[in-house]
Amino acid sequence: MAVEFGLLGPIEARVDGRPVDMGHIRQRSVLAALLTEPNRPVPVDELVDRVWGDRVPQRGRETLYGYVSRLRQALRPTGEVRIVRRPGGYVLEADPATVDIHRFRDLVARARAAGDDQAAALMRRALELWRGEPFATVDTPWFHGLRQALERERFSAELDATDIRLRSGSHGELLPELTTRSAEHPLDERLAGQHMLALYRSGRPADALTCYQGIRERLAEELGIDPGAPLRQLHQRILTGDPALDLPNPNPNPDASSKPEPASDPDPDPGSAPRGRSSVPISRQLPARPGLFTGREQQLAELDKALDAPGGTVVVSAIGGSGGIGKTRLALHWAYERLDRFPDGQLYVDLRGFDPSGDPVAPAVAVRGFLDALGVESGAVPLDVQARIGLYRSLVQGRRMLIVLDNAADAEQAAALLPGSAACAVLVTSRRRLAGLASAHGARLLTLDVLTDPEARELLVRHLGRDRTAAEPDAAAVLLEHCGGLPLAISVVGARDAAHPDFPLAVLAEELKDESARLDALDAGDLTADVRAAFTVSYRALTARAAEVFRHLGLAPGPEIGQAAVASLVARPVTAVRAALRELENAHLVQQPAPGRYRLHDLVRLYAAERAREEPAEGGDEALLRLVDFYLHTACAAAGLLDPHRDPIHLSAALPGVTPQEPADHGAALDWFTTEYPVLPSTVALAAAAGFDTRSWQLAWALETFFDYRGHWHDWAASQRVALDAAERIGDRSWQAAAHRSLGNVCTQMGLLDDGHHHFRKALDLYGELNDPVSQAHTHRGLGWVCDQQGRPRDALDHSQQALALYRRTGHQAGQAKALNNVGWLHIMLGEHRTALDHCAQAVDLNQRIGDRHGEAGAWDSLGYAHHHLAEYTEALDCYRRALVLVRGFGDRYGETEILNHLGDTHLAAGDPEEAGPAWRQALKTADEIGHPAAGELRSKLGGLPQAGHDEKL
Incomplete structure (x- = not known):
């Protein structure tokens, strides 16, 4: 069996060209970590660090063993690759040549030792192995470091390949690529030199000098240095017009070898020529070359790759994309740049597959145009369609021609016009994805997206x-x-x-x-x-079901939507909408950036909304309400898993046709929120704007815990302001109070202490009017927190003790546990550390009894803080580590930052600055990402360390 592993892009494995399932992304990352060093033992601890970094699960080793076991089962059928345990760790036994990273490095090394002709081919093969970002979606520090190293290797190889192409005289075709690459690497002197040389050889010495001036100024401004000697020397040689910069003339005596191009090729078999054909003229049917063409370097390279691919069949490339994306311009630009590859002529037909003014061109009509161009007399054109196609294929047999089939309606229309000769190449453009051409005729599908x-x-x-x-x-x-x-x-x-x-x-x-x-x-x-008009043509070609789904998508807030949400939006089962979404994707009206996730271009979304307004469906007003219900009911179910001890709210039944999702556990709930996060805040605002005030408030409520865990403070505040407005319109004082309390929490998180205190006081007044002691207790806890942050520990303690008394009176155990922790914390702030230990220990015990891991983590953190201030550093470190395991388990990044900060403080106080540094650096990284107010404090602490240590796994 032929086994291949791909790491230069998404991690994948293939056996005999077929993909093999290697499990979920974390399991595949174990495989990748071993494949980077085949036949070498990788210690277990090192493997754990590579795969999880600083996010090792509680039973990291046991989880790793399970992944390795499943990988062994997946690899067993190959008979060639296996994972074995050796004294030094795990070893993946495999031929390095089966791994694209090692093939890439081998090809580059061979290219650098070869002559230009062979080196060019080797470099091209090496760079073609890249399918995207190495180890795509794997985000641990080890993989990130290796990814950066590989990107540097790739860049170096690209520079080497460019040098080879410059020596071969390809400066003209290199210019667009060098322009783009120079913008991406504005300080690279070698690249700048290549760009200057290509410009100079293209007859643009002034632009070459401008290029030099640009990099000289950037180097001076950003690095405070001048260009190196090689670049300065090239600059001087361009100034003087040094003849050595010119390419040697490959043909010093062109007259001796050049021959005029014949008007037509001789018929290889005159005796078998069809009636009416004495010779086949060279046809040049391409429309005018497109002006102002720019970019598309990758797509042009893909077309070149298809043309150069080995094989004995006709080369077919099918360019697909939405209306206005530039399919025809790409095809014609590529064709004009490669006219020398098709000396026997070019045929072109606009098949009008999406022409608003008429029907698509029938194959019989299109092939008649080809026969006319190929010199067939009108009387010799067969009446039978298949006979015409057969004559056309006979005429192009063995000829190096390009056939451009523009604007094909579908694969069937294009397939009828394919030549039978492997010497020909075919370019097909269409607004549809022509999968039939790929499956039946081996076409290479190339989908155009918007310009970078x-x-x-x-x-x-x-x-x-x-x-x-x-x-x-x-x-x-x-x-x-x-x-x-x-x-x-x-x-x-x-x-x-x-x-x-x-x-x-x-x-x-x-x-x-x-x-x-x-x-x-x-x-x-x-x-x-x-x-x-461009979008209308595509829309009118849709089936009624797909058009209905498309119109509904214009109502969704964007930027993307999941398959389950679409099903609720149109009140149909997921299986029913899947076919419609596939049709929309094939028509390039939607994109599927991830499995089951769909995105519309902003202009397409506007068009879809316009169609929804102009073609309203019966009951259309309920479609948006169904979508809101889908997000609301799923979000509430997920929120209950993130914080099962939070006081619930009552939801009305979802509308008929809505199928909410039910996350299985805490991890699935967090994954759902993370996936849907881009659309959820805008859905809160959309619901309010549509008059769904109750649902707007409820959805904002459901998002609080996730926003808190992930540090999305601004989204939290914005959604709660919408919720407060909605509650005021409804006139529900309980909901108004809840929104004020939530705003008090987020304002305090953001360091807006006066605002936080204001909102908490408003909430407390409203709860007092409503005689709601549990909510009063919640609000006293919030006031205690904000008073503590304002430097008023006595006031804070008073509020926390009031909260504790109310919780005890009402039997609210989760609240009691939190209030006990807060009271303990405030005793620490007042220097009463022994008293604090008692309250914090009670909080730990009560949280463990009721199963509140979030509350337990906070209590361990407070307990650690008390031990720290009693100089009981060993006990403090143990408490912080317990808290850290808990917060990482449920994804609370704000809490993780706080605990790491305290952990570093304790290491430093214990006389171990080398351990303090890694904790603070990890805390600072998260603080910067979520906007935690402690970021400045952490920077100051790191700046005060005697020297930076190396991060260790905590």
């Missing part, structure tokens, strides 16, 4: 002019933002600007800012320059 930010900016500059965009950079940025990288939208902006070159760009930018009129602004008065 640099590509989009360059295209806009080429339309508007560099001076014009530089004069109004803010307006240009707005234009780019709202065009969203769609080439057609940028071209429409260029056309509208060309019609009124004296108008400021800000005028057009203001039009695009208005979401309700944005599609109107992207209309230059012609069907070929109208973004709405």
